[in-house]
Amino acid sequence: MQSKTFISVQEVAEELGVSKSYAYRVVKQLNEELKQQGYLTVAGRVNAQYFHKKICYNERHV
Template sequence: MENKTFMTVQEVADELGVSKSYAYKVVKQLNTEMQKLGYLTVNGRVNTQYFQKKLCYSE
């Protein structure tokens, strides 16, 4: 995975091996969690570090 700040829905789908429609749900859920923590989010993209943290790619 490249060192990018945000991942697109397609990148999430590819990384998880799921459909694009399911990846949209994952991105929306993660962005909702980030908004509750006070972060600004971008529709259709998710912060790469937060994605990796929530999916146990990093500590």
């Protein structure tokens, strides 16, 4: 299975077990952090690797 570069708000909500509205806030916060580091972001999606790093998943779960 090929890993995705970006994950959607729906996928964030499912992985964290939260509402879509809360997942939007998480995605927005993570994208703001990435923008400050000089990265290009996509509204409504977040870099999958950065997301998993920030929520403390290790390599086995990705």
